[in-house]
Amino acid sequence: MTKRRLVWLLCLVALFVLSACGAKSKEDVTKDLNEKAEEMKGYKATAQMTLQTGEEKQAYHVEIWNKDNHFYRVELSNDKKDQSQMILKNESGVYVLTPSLNKSFKFQSDWPKNSSQAYLFESLVKDIKTDQEAAFKETDKHYVFETKTRYPNSHMLPIQEITFNKRDLAPVSVKVMDPDRKPVLTVSFKKVDFKASFEKSSFDVKKNMTGAQLEMPVLAQEKEKEFTVFYPQAEAVGSQLLEENEMLTANGKRIVLTYGGDKSFTVVQEKASAPSDASVETASMSGEMADLGFAFGEITDQSLSWSYKGVDYMIASKDLSEAEMIEVARSMQAEMEK
Helix, strand or coil, rough: CCCHHHHHHHHHHHHHHHHHHHHHHHHHHHHHHHHHHHCCCCEEEEEEEEEEEEEEEEEEEEEEEEECCEEEEEECCCCCCCCEEEEEEEEEEEEEEHHHCCCEEECCCCCCCCCCCCCCCCHHHHHHHHCCCCCEEEEEEEEEEEEECCCCCCCCCEEEEEECCCCCCEEEEEEEEEECCCCEEEEEEEEEEECCCCCCCCCCHHHHHHHHHCCCCHHHHHHCCCCCCCCCCHHHHHHEEEEEEEECCCCCEEEEEEEECCCCCCEEEEEEECCCCCCEEEEEEEEEEEECCCCCCECCCEEEEEEECCCCEEECCCCHHHHHHHHHHHHHHHHHHH
């Protein structure tokens, strides 16, 4: 009996030693993630993205393609599929496509390397690698990191929690939080395929524009309607509405909202125009691409512009920072989705 107990004791000790040896440190997992990001040939992923603005939540579908960490295709759409935009990166540059308007906007940008991207695997890995003070924990099925973000407005969204699947290191979820640790942007990955293949034309502007337009519902009746004016939550930046003016344009009305107070700014809203023929209209942009969460736009030192559901929006200000302009835009979007 004593020998049997001794054997059992030795087995338990061996199991304990083996399990201890199997546990990975933060440095081990970071190294594995970095090697996977550098060695992979590409991937395709689908995700659900949720944007929390005030009391409102908006959900969007995101489809991500990455080839060799050089070619990208990211499509963002709402549940009704009546609003969709796409980022394409190919040899010519970075493009933002708006299928409903048959327009593309070209940027000379180093996106996606210039900031955190919550839906890109390699960007998440870079965030972890960059933050030497990142927190790490391991659960039965996941590796979980808490890191600083690399957003231009990182003081407003300073923290993110990133969860990876232990089995294949695929991203599971990302929670981007405000200074009070409340989730503002959440990405839940539905599927990640690290063995994806691509056609030669997978990142072609014309092909992707045509494909996205074929998937869109018929919006002829919507295009005839006058758009609704939306007002930002200006109190967030210490401002109030001073004046509202309406003027007529070839496409209908243009609304100009003037705000003053601690910081002054102007908001312009008008119906977007589409090309009269079937050709894709490509405009070269001088500013940087702005990821608003619900749409992609252009941002400069003094302005932010974007299109959403057939309406063009612009915020102009000498007082607001780029982060504050994005905050104002997101507050307007919360009203749009009510």
